[in-house]
Amino acid sequence: MIDLLFSGVAIVLLLAAGYWVRGRGGHRPTGTWAMAALLTSFALAFASYVSFVQSAVESVVPHVGRLLSNSFTLAAATAVLAFMLQLNLEPDEARRSIRLRVLFLGISVVGMAALFTAGQLNDQSPQLHALYVLVYITYLGVTAKDFGKQTWKQSNHSRRKSQRIGLRVTAAGCLFALLYAAYKVFGLVSIGLELGLLPHGVRCSTPISPFRCVFSVTAPALAVLLITVGLTLPAVVWPVSQFLRRRWESRSFAALAPLWEDISGATPEVVLASAGFPEERHADDSDFLLHRRVIEINDGGLALRPHRSQRVREDAERAVATRGLAGTPEGDAIVEAAILRAAVRAKKTGSEPQTEAAPPAPRTASRAGNLRSETEWLLLVAHAYAQGEVVRTPTDELAPSGTDPQA
Template identity: 65%
Template sequence: MINILFTGTAVVLLCFAAYWVRGRGGHRPTGTWAVAALLTSFALAFASYAPAVERAVESVVPHVARLLSNTFTLTAATSVLAFLFQLNLDRERARRQIRLRVIALAISVAGMTVFFVAEQLTGRNPVLYACYVLIYISYLAYTAKDFLLQTWAHSKRSTRRSQRWGLRTTSVGCGFALVYAAYKLFALVSIGLGLGLVPDHARCSSPLTPFRCAFSVTAPAVSVLLITVGLTLPALLWPLSRLRRRRWERKSFTALEPLWREVTSAVPEVVLDPGGTEVDAHDLDFHLHRRVIEINDCVLALRPYRQASVRDAAAAEAARRGTAGTPEGEAEVEAAVIAAAVAAKRAGRPVDGDEAPPAAGTGSRKGDLPAETAWLLLVADAYVLRPAPENAGAAS
């Protein structure tokens, strides 16, 4: 089971890395190569955790699987920081910081290798092993702490939901990395003082057996998975969110057509491009925005024909049905007022009496395309259910 878990995870991580390197639509976002290096390093670290791979490499060099997995983990940690620097700093400063981190990584790996070789040559001297662990855990803990603080802070400022939750997931993964670092520090103290609190030769038969494996194996594994998911989630959800957005734009554009045709037939001069009936599938946002603007311009142009008596009658009807004060009820009232205004404009009859005020929330929705579209969709639905002639008749 352990072999399947770690080998399968390594394959999944390599697939994620390939997804980042491939690019999406010919565009590679900032930090692409850093994330690809991160995922590849994590994949190699997971592969080295697999007992089958561990036995294979240790048949050549005893205990070298630990050095390999630790090296890949530190490389992944450096890639995490490189990704963060490219997001937060200008290009020149990011390059400088990344260069310093790569140098620190090289020094750390070289130091770990020296102590590992010396440890093997001296019969696994506990002091040398403690020095090895100290280098590893210091670099890892510093990186995890820094990344946790930065990602959590950025998650609070992010406007995209997928990015916000991705960053928070990454922060939780960094938390598990710190748990792993704390365990390694505890093991280091135990080894340095000769307390024997952490068995050095026992192997893990499952992610939780023996109990120390929950900290030495499961915690870093969960950390890697959460960081990977957190960093990859926004990139994976972006095409889905774009598809969902386009479907909403197309559906909204079509649903607003009956209302648009009614109001523009009364005020045709507000149509920005009377001959432009073709809708480009790649520019739905523009066409929807234009349709919303044209409907609102028509409503504004129809203000001299908005009758307060129609509004009062429609509001009374909404109150009778129990929809008064709800968005649907307000939309029904607005639809009735617009329908009567369109009929009056066509007949050339000015308002006889008080002019109906604008619909509730008109000012707060200004400039907010999703909110304005949602409101007009309610009005369009109510307009279809309450045809203009009937509404106009209610005013007489």
């Protein structure tokens, strides 16, 4: 089971590294190669824990699997720092800081290799092993602390929700890494003082058995998974969110068509000229098309303002109140749709402007002036305009005598 866990984590990490390296639209975001190095290093570290991999490498050099996995883990920690440095610092300053970190990594790995070799030549000296662990855990612990602090701080300033969640998941992963580091320090004290609190040669059969495997296996596995998920989440969520956004824009554009057709038919001057908006360039741009439709509907509403009937508004408000919708967005939309339908008919039939135009819908001034909020409001109005019985009743009463109200 433990081999399955390590193999699965390694495969997931390699797939995540491939996703980061793969160019997305010809553009690779800042820190791409550092992220790929992080994920690949973690993958190799976990692969080195798999039994048949350990057996293969240790058949050449006994116990070298630990050195390999620890070295890959430190390389991953360095890549984490490189990623954050590239995001937070100017390019030249980031390159200088990364070179310094890589130098420290090299010194640490060489020192670990020297201590490992010396330990092999001295019958697995506990003191040399303690020094080996000291080098390893110092580098790892300091990196996990700094990275966790930095990601949590950055999460409070991120605008995108997926980034905030991802960075906080990453910070949680750093907590598990610190738990693992604390376990290693405990083991270091045990080895240095020859207390024998952590027996050597005991292998973990499951992630929680024996109990110390919770700290030696489960904690680092969770740390890597949470850091991987947290750092990869924004990159994965972004294309999904863009797909959902474009689908919503396309559906909203189609849903607004009946309302737009009537308003633009009564006020053709509000239709934006194609000269300023080349159709062939924006034919597949759902954001552009929806934005333009919303602008034209709103401009048409302004052009119809002289024909907004106060009587129609009052009749529609009474009908909405009888349905228990007074004061709700749906009720306001029904009233607005009734007023617009009457105004369109009045404009088309050449009726005289109203002496007292009906005011805009409640909370119009307080709505956020962005595309989504405007579209959501107009979708309510368009739905009521196309289907609401309350909309048609007061409107049809405005039909001039001798004409067909349904014409």
